[in-house]
Amino acid sequence: MDALINYLLRFGYLTQQQIDLVKLRAKETTLKKGEYFSEAGHIARQIAFISEGVLRVCYYNNKGDEITRYFIDEDNFAVDLNSYNNKIPSSEYIQAVTDCRLLVFSRDDMADLSATIIDWDAILNKITAKGLLDKVNRISPMLAEDATTRYHHFLEKFPRLANRVPLSLLASYLGITQSSLSRIRKKS
């Protein structure tokens, strides 16, 4: 819970009273490895802060391949923003890669916090923009890299993730096949 508060405070100021409000609203939940936080076809109605564990956002392309869009690990928010913001059915899944502990906020929670805490929207907007910007900046360079470079850069940027994410999922994130990744990994 403290991790959440610290995270929020990085983006704006909150009084102790406001902090207590946030704590009151955050619901602790767990997800077992493989379970879904949010599913294609449904409208996302929750936002999660990850206290522990790794989630991934994934979808199926028109050939039926399962593709990992990205991983999200502890001390980050996870939400299907497209679906949550526009209240439209999602086309992707958010799935637990490992067992997870989450702090979950419903739409009502968010509306209430927004109405009560003057800076809440500004803080959330900053977090949203930073989160999206990070994703763009992370994915964008990969297009120009070959498979080996992608893997090595992934290791550099997310050393904590490498050993917690099965190779098949990592391969689908890096945009290469499982066997290629296996060979690349052997070489280093």
Next chain:
Amino acid sequence: MDALINYLLRFGYLTQQQIDLVKLRAKETTLKKGEYFSEAGHIARQIAFISEGVLRVCYYNNKGDEITRYFIDEDNFAVDLNSYNNKIPSSEYIQAVTDCRLLVFSRDDMADLSATIIDWDAILNKITAKGLLDKVNRISPMLAEDATTRYHHFLEKFPRLANRVPLSLLASYLGITQSSLSRIRKKS
């Protein structure tokens, strides 16, 4: 100018008076093909709405290759968000791919509009989030696609751009070499 107002109105309501304020602040500028709107090493201090033309965001990787991160065409905002928001020197360029007509806002303009128009921040936040989300959703699937598919999807999504963007830049956006793209293009 009307295009800008229409664009803004898609994200929130503005009174006629507020619209006039926006018009008052927007400065018309032009950029010749090849000129920069924003440069690596500098702190971005402007936001542009593109009335006409195409810009691209690009940078140099550690091998010295010039890489196009993405294109932005008319009826969209362009800004180096990383640099503008955090007031840190940028690592990328925003360059005119064609001659452009822009409506430019300075930091002062934005601060003033933010102070005067009650919903301004909310509108801009929505635009920012949508812009970033679009980028993620556009780039992300490309990782899992081969070069031919990337090119064809680009044509589908941006038919207006294909004939205005030189092949070399398009190749650097798609993450393939110029000669490969030339061959792919011939086949179709």
Next chain:
DNA sequence: TTCATTATTTGCCAAATGACAAATTAATCG
């Protein structure tokens, strides 16, 4: 532990892409 299941590695070959240089075509400017 042992079996069953899942994850990873490996072999083999085909296909896609890159690298580099030369040739061709298009664009620009006097």
Next chain:
DNA sequence: CGATTAATTTGTCATTTGGCAAATAATGAA
């Protein structure tokens, strides 16, 4: 128009990656 420069195409070959199937290793449940 002609000359110069820039943009694109093409040829050749090396390298990377994919596809598929089989082998091996790791994991989890009984």
